[in-house]
Amino acid sequence: xxxxxxxxxxxxxxxxxSQNSIWLVLVIMVIGLQxxxxxxxxxxxxxxxxxxxxIKGILAFGIMWTILSKGIDLGAGSIVAxxxxxxxxxxxxxxxxxxxxxxxxxxPGWAAAIVGIAIGALIGxxxxxxxxxxxxxxxxxxLGTQLICRALAKIYSTQPVSxxxxxxxxxxxxxLFEIIPSIxxxxxxxxxxxxxxxxxxxxxxxxYAIGGNDxxxxxxxxxxxxxxxxxxxxxxxxxxxxxVLLAARTGSADPSTYGLNYELDAIAAATIGGTSHTGGVAxxxxxxxxxxxxxxxxxxxxxxxxxxxxxxxxxxxxxxGAVIIDMRKNAAKK
Amino acid sequence: xxxxxxxxxxxxxxxxxxxxxxxxxxxxxRPGTVHALMGENGAGKxxxxxxxxxxxxxxxxxxxxxxxxxxxxxxLSAMQAGISMIHQELSPVMERSVCENVWMGREPRxxxxxxxxxxxxxxxxxxxKVGLDLDPDEKMGxxxxxxxxxxxxxxxxxxDSSGGIMDEPTSAxxxxxxxxxxxxxxxxKSKNVAIIYISHKMDEIFRISDEITVYRDGEYIxxxxxxxxxxxxxxxxxxxxxxxxxxxxxxxxxxETVLKVEGLSSGRAFxxxxxxxxxGEILCFAGLVGAGRTEIAETIFGMRTRTAGKIxxxxxxxxxxCPEDAISNKIGMLTEDRRxxxxxxxxxxxENTVLANLKKYGFPLSHSKIRADASDFVNKLNVKTPNLExxxxxxxGGNQQKTLVARWLLIDPDILIVDEPTRGIxxxxxxxxxxxxxxxxxxxxxxxxxxxxxxEVLGMADRVLVMHEGTMTGIVDREDATSEIIMKYATGExxxxx
Numbered sequence: 127x128x129x130x131x132x133x134x135x136x137x138x139x140x141x142x143x144s145q146n147s148i149w150l151v152l153v154i155m156v157i158g159l160q161x162x163x164x165x166x167x168x169x170x171x172x173x174x175x176x177x178x179x180x181i182k183g184i185l186a187f188g189i190m191w192t193i194l195s196k197g198i199d200l201g202a203g204s205i206v207a208x209x210x211x212x213x214x215x216x217x218x219x220x221x222x223x224x225x226x227x228x229x230x231x232x233x234p235g236w237a238a239a240i241v242g243i244a245i246g247a248l249i250g251x252x253x254x255x256x257x258x259x260x261x262x263x264x265x266x267x268x269l270g271t272q273l274i275c276r277a278l279a280k281i282y283s284t285q286p287v288s289x290x291x292x293x294x295x296x297x298x299x300x301x302l303f304e305i306i307p308s309i310x311x312x313x314x315x316x317x318x319x320x321x322x323x324x325x326x327x328x329x330x331x332x333x334y335a336i337g338g339n340d341x342x343x344x345x346x347x348x349x350x351x352x353x354x355x356x357x358x359x360x361x362x363x364x365x366x367x368x369x370v371l372l373a374a375r376t377g378s379a380d381p382s383t384y385g386l387n388y389e390l391d392a393i394a395a396a397t398i399g400g401t402s403h404t405g406g407v408a409x410x411x412x413x414x415x416x417x418x419x420x421x422x423x424x425x426x427x428x429x430x431x432x433x434x435x436x437x438x439x440x441x442x443x444x445x446x447g448a449v450i451i452d453m454r455k456n457a458a459k460k
Numbered sequence: 461x462x463x464x465x466x467x468x469x470x471x472x473x474x475x476x477x478x479x480x481x482x483x484x485x486x487x488x489x490r491p492g493t494v495h496a497l498m499g500e501n502g503a504g505k506x507x508x509x510x511x512x513x514x515x516x517x518x519x520x521x522x523x524x525x526x527x528x529x530x531x532x533x534x535x536l537s538a539m540q541a542g543i544s545m546i547h548q549e550l551s552p553v554m555e556r557s558v559c560e561n562v563w564m565g566r567e568p569r570x571x572x573x574x575x576x577x578x579x580x581x582x583x584x585x586x587x588x589k590v591g592l593d594l595d596p597d598e599k600m601g602x603x604x605x606x607x608x609x610x611x612x613x614x615x616x617x618x619x620d621s622s623g624g625i626m627d628e629p630t631s632a633x634x635x636x637x638x639x640x641x642x643x644x645x646x647x648x649k650s651k652n653v654a655i656i657y658i659s660h661k662m663d664e665i666f667r668i669s670d671e672i673t674v675y676r677d678g679e680y681i682x683x684x685x686x687x688x689x690x691x692x693x694x695x696x697x698x699x700x701x702x703x704x705x706x707x708x709x710x711x712x713x714x715x716e717t718v719l720k721v722e723g724l725s726s727g728r729a730f731x732x733x734x735x736x737x738x739x740g741e742i743l744c745f746a747g748l749v750g751a752g753r754t755e756i757a758e759t760i761f762g763m764r765t766r767t768a769g770k771i772x773x774x775x776x777x778x779x780x781x782c783p784e785d786a787i788s789n790k791i792g793m794l795t796e797d798r799r800x801x802x803x804x805x806x807x808x809x810x811e812n813t814v815l816a817n818l819k820k821y822g823f824p825l826s827h828s829k830i831r832a833d834a835s836d837f838v839n840k841l842n843v844k845t846p847n848l849e850x851x852x853x854x855x856x857g858g859n860q861q862k863t864l865v866a867r868w869l870l871i872d873p874d875i876l877i878v879d880e881p882t883r884g885i886x887x888x889x890x891x892x893x894x895x896x897x898x899x900x901x902x903x904x905x906x907x908x909x910x911x912x913x914x915x916e917v918l919g920m921a922d923r924v925l926v927m928h929e930g931t932m933t934g935i936v937d938r939e940d941a942t943s944e945i946i947m948k949y950a951t952g953e954x955x956x957x958x
Contacts, residue, residue, distance in 0.1 A: 326824035334807060335815055341801035345763065346816040346867065347787035406806040 148399060148415040148448075155422050163429040171425070173307060177375075179421035180313035181206070181368045183414075185392035186399075187320040188364025190413050191357045193396055195337045196405030197264030199358065201253065201271025202365035202392060205246055206385025208279040209369030213242035213294075214287040214379035222289035235294035239370045246366020247359050249275065254358030258351035264358075272389070279381035288378035298375035309371055316364060321410035323360075333357060338406030365389075394441070395420050398448040419444075465524075466491040466654045467512075467543075467623055472521035474504075474511055474678075476884075481507045484521070485680040487673055491622070492652040494645060496659065496669035496686070499698055500914060500947075503675040505658050509625050513538040513545050526622065536565070544616040545625040552608055554601035559583035561600050562615045582618075590614045590644050605632040613641060617648070624648065625656045630664060631750060642668055660748045662691050662951050674698055692944075699914055699943035709919060712902040715739030717774075719875055719906060721760070724769030729755035730930040733769070737875065737906045742897065744917045745910040747927035747950045753910045754796055756927075757877045760908075761793040762786045773875070787816055792868030796879035796910070798857065802864050805853030809845050810834035812852045812863055817870045837866035842892065858889025865896060876900060879910040894920065914943050928952045 143150070159166045185202045192199040215226040216238040233241070249271065257267045300308035324330040332353045335343040344350050368388070373379040399416025401408040423444065427437035467489040474482040482504045489495045497505040511518040514532030523530050525541065532538040535545070552561050559580055560567075568578040583596040592610050600608065609632050616624055630638045645655060645668060659665055665672065666686060673683040674697040681697050689697075717736045725731040730752030737743050745753040758764040760771060762780040771778045773789060780786045786793070795801050803812055813834040814821065821829055834848050841862045845855055852860055861881065868876055878897060882890040897920065901907050911917050917924055924936045926949035934955030936945055949955060 322824070326827075328818040328821070328823070328825065331811065331815070331818055331825065334811070335804050338804035338806045339801070342804050343815075345761075345783050345793065345795055345801045347784040348815075349782070349784050406804065 145400075145409070146411075146415075148412055148419065152415055152419050152422065155419065155426070159422065159426045159429070163426070166426070166429060169305070171429075173305075173310075175421050175425040176310045176313075177307050178424070179417055180307075180309045181372050181375075182388050182391045182395065182420075183313050183417040184316045184364050184368045184371070185388055186395040186413055186417050187316050187410070188361035189389065189392045190320070190396040190399070190401045190408050190410075191324075191333060192264060192268075192361050193393070193401045193403055194405065194408040195333050195354060195357050196340070196403075197257065197354070197357070198268060198393065198403075199271075199361045199365075200265065200268040200389055201249070201275060202361060202368075203385040203388035203390075204272045204275035204279065205249055205362055205365035206369040206372060206388055207379075207381055207383075208249075208275040208282070209242040209246055209366040210373040210379035210384050211279050211283045211287050211381045212245060213238045213370050214290055214373040215283065216241060217291045217294040218287065218289055219291050224285070224288065226283055226287055232291050232294075235291060235296060235374075238294055239297065242370045243363055243366045246362045246364075246369070249366075250359035250362025251355060253362070254355035257358060258354040276381075279384075283379075283381055286378050286380040287373075290373065290377050295374045295377055298371050309375060312367070312371065316367065317410065317414055320360075320364075324408070324410050329353065329356060334406055334408075336405075337408075391420060394445045397445060403449070465489060466526060467656075468522075468524040469508070469512065470522045470524075472508060472511055472523075473519045474507055474516060475519045481678050482511070482518070483678045485675060485678065487656075487680075488683070489623070489654045489656060490671070491654050492649050493670040494649065494655045494657050494668050496657045496665045496672045497675065498665065498672055498694060499675040499681075500912070503698075504678040505675055506627060507678075508675070509545060509627060509656065509658070513543055513625065539619050539621070542619070542622040543625065544619045544621045544623075545627065546609075546612050546616050546629050547627055552600045552611070554599075556600060557597050558594055558600055558603070558611055559596035561611065562586065562596075562618060586614055586618050590617055591640060606634055606637050609633055610637065610640070613644065617644065621653065623654045623656070625658075627658045628660070629657075630659065630661065638664070660951060662694070665694075666691070695944055695947045699947055710898050710902045712740050714741050714922065715904060719760075720772040720775075722770045722772075724756065724759060724771065725767050726755055726759045726764050727767055728930065729764070730927065730932075731768070733925075733927075733932045735925055735932075735935060737908060739874075739904050739906050740901050741922045742901050742907040742909055742920050744921035744924045745908065745927060746912075746914070746917045746924050746946050749912065750929070751927035751950065752930040753927050754879055757793060757879055757908060757910060760786070761791060761877060763793075787871055790871065790874040791877070792816070792871055792873035792875070793877040794861075794864055794868055794879060794881055796883070798860060798864065798884075803852045803860050806851055808849045809838065809843065809852050809855065809863055810848040813837055813866050814870060816867050820870075833870060834866075837869065838863075841866050841896065856885075856889075858885035858892075861885055861889065861893060862896075865893065869900075873905060875906045875908070877908040877910075880912065881909065882911075882913070882916065914946060917941075917946065918943065926950050926955075 165171050189199045189202055216233045217235060218225045219232045253267050253271050256262065257264050298309045302308065302311055332343065332348050335346065335348055336350055336353055340350055369385065372384055395416040396413050397403065397416070398419055399412035399414070401413060423441060427440065465488045469487040471484045471486065472482050473484050485504060485508060487508065499505050507516065510516045512523060514534045514537060525543065530541065532541065553564070562583055563579050568575045568582065580596045587594055590613065592614055594607065594611070603611065609629065613629065629641060633641060648655060657669060669686045671683065672686050672689060672694065674681040674694065676698060715738055717738050719737040722734050724733045733756055735743065745756065747753050755764060759766050762782045762785050771780070778789055780789065804815070810830055814830050831848060838845060838848065843859050843862045845859060852863060855863070881893050881897065897907060897909065909920060918941055921941065922938050924941050924946060925932060926934045926936065926946055928950055933949040933953065
């Protein structure tokens with residue numbers, strides 16, 4: 127047996143289906159929805175749906191790393207708020223109404239975006255360091271980020287920051303080939319980067335190992351602390367990108383409502399996509415599917431004009447169900 | 461004193477997957493006596509006791525307690541029947557009070573409410589009975605380990621058992637507390653309670669036991685009254701076996717010193733350990749469980765803080781703070797706890813193989829190179845796995861171990877530390893690992909091997925470093941090493957200073 131395995135890679139249909147069951151669910155949902163509501167697959171509707179899910183999706187590609195490392199990031203939504211108000215305040219042209227800093231000239235859009243992302247990275251580095259070195263539960267540490275960043279956003283600006291410069295709004299408003307919104311392009315780029323890091327770099331392998339068994343990872347010479355800090359930086363950077371895009375898309379930034387509960391949707395997407403909360407299991411394609419499934423549910427419930435509260439009930443059931451199935455799948459391996 | 465036995469265990473067999481831990485052993489205990497169980501680590505003493513009180517279910521065999529055949533489904537029913545056990549490892553609930561710990565699971569009640577007053581009162585009486593001066597409301601976590609052990613003993617007494625099992629009860633006690641414990645034991649004896657006493661400390665055994673039963677490798681060896689035995693006779697019974705041919709030692713030239721350790725200490729785990737390790741040499745750490753052998757290895761490998769001493773590799777002082785540092789100095793360590801800090805169960809055989817060496821595969825990672833290396837070692841070490849993508853958790857213990865050996869070979873270590881490399885794996889894989897380690901030594905690597913199995917130590921080692929309770933008691937060369945000498949040092953006798 128051992129001599130023949132050299133480089134043979136069997137294709138196992140059962141394994142393939144079990145790993146990709148979420149895509150199957152997605153296809154079924156799309157077909158079903160198309161039958162009940164024929165506008166579903168129209169270009170317009172698809173674009174609206176993707177645009178709407180992109181920002182939470184970007185958050186999910188960050189948060190999945192924290193879950194993979196046996197942690198969580200509850201701060202992402204508040205980072206969206208903080209970064210969006212700060213970047214927005216930097217791109218208000220002189221002379222517009224309610225300008226936060228009336229005397230300050232607007233920064234170029236790209237510079238403001240970089241500032242926003244840098245702020246995200248800094249927050250991630252701080253919370254990551256706290257988690258890695260004090261060993262406090264990530265749930266608590268990031269609950270702290272959630273409260274603090276939301277409050278900082280409100281302190282920074284007591285009211286919404288609006289009238290943003292067009293060269294900043296282009297990040298979300300541009301279109302590729304006149305049809306694909308730039309926000310969706312950025313979503314796909316983050317997907318690609320996250321996936322690349324996960325499977326093609328030492329960093330990704332290290333996080334799988336840490337999530338699977340951090341003691342063993344340490345013995346194998348992996349610097350657990352440094353890697354955890356990187357994870358929380360990445361998650362916060364994703365949230366910051368989300369914040370920049372949300373401001374760019376809406377042309378405004380409201381410190382009290384922006385990003386509210388985004389982290390929960392992102393966690394839900396990562397979870398439905400098979401990211402295990404016991405650590406060590408995640409697939410980027412699963413998370414992509416999870417984001418799309420949530421998007422289709424959101425969109426479908428709107429198309430079917432299901433009441434908002436009811437749609438949350440349905441989402442809740444789907445998330446819990448997904449985790450039950452996922453735990454059973456992984457229980458045998460641990 | 462009645463001549464009949466309060467407890468008889470006949471032909472007890474206990475099999476674990478791949479290992480036969482007990483091969484049909486017996487034990488007969490008279491009421492009102494202290495019956496000592498002796499044997500090396502892994503002889504089966506603790507396993508036998510766990511079968512008795514229902515932690516394990518014996519594969520076959522008969523247990524007769526107070527004239528009736530019994531089989532306890534769990535420890536609680538054993539306690540209710542009158543057998544309580546003081547475990548080797550304590551498991552108190554640190555955040556609750558002493559008295560809640562004592563009465564846990566059987567709190568006195570008034571209606572549906574817990575009767576805290578009675579609980580406290582009973583606790584005070586109990587402590588008085590055993591002469592323990594403690595506040596029942598003190599938090600368990602505030603006590604010293606020794607005091608916790610005494611609480612544990614008091615708890616066992618509180619069951620009014622007719623049989624008590626003490627597994628290494630004195631391991632954490634100071635001398636005066638040991639005296640205290642012995643008084644309690646005398647007191648219990650006078651109440652016709654039978655006590656099964658497991659200890660590695662010879663002086664204790666001969667002081668308090670009436671009868672001694674010896675086990676070896678899961679087999680019953682002998683049983684006799686204590687006055688008919690002495691330390692030498694007992695050691696011979698414990699280790700006296702013919703050496704099997706499992707250890708294919710290759711004689712190879714021993715080269716220059718690679719590792720030099722001077723006065724190494726780590727907290728209370730061990731202190732002032734010095735030795736040298738040379739190329740091509742297998743240095744074994746022998747000693748009983750808790751002697752500090754693993755801790756020395758962990759300190760060298762950076763898993764544990766060094767509180768004193770120096771470590772040199774090839775004449776250069778090392779400052780290792782974490783395993784990462786050790787690995788970059790070409791030191792590898794196969795840890796004792798394969799599941800706890802060895803394998804990453806969810807990851808594949810290939811990923812587990814290359815884990816300590818990911819730097820080698822560049823950016824982006826070269827998956828084809830990873831697969832090539834993994835498959836190379838899987839073939840070389842004869843790891844039996846369906847394919848390289850199989851999660852390592854699905855492999856047998858021996859094959860997991862071989863994968864982990866591959867992980868360390870991949871860093872091309874100068875020094876390889878292997879801690880209990882053959883624990884819990886089947887005989888075939890054991891022999892493969894032995895020959896692998898010997899071959900590595902022959903290739904000029906320096907090996908530190910920690911083993912609790914004397915035959916393994918005697919068969920493999922070029923030199924044996926013996927530890928006893930955190931102190932180095934001797935270093936023995938291969939030609940002088942016998943079971944008796946090692947056992948003597950391991951139980952506390954120090955080597956004559958030369």
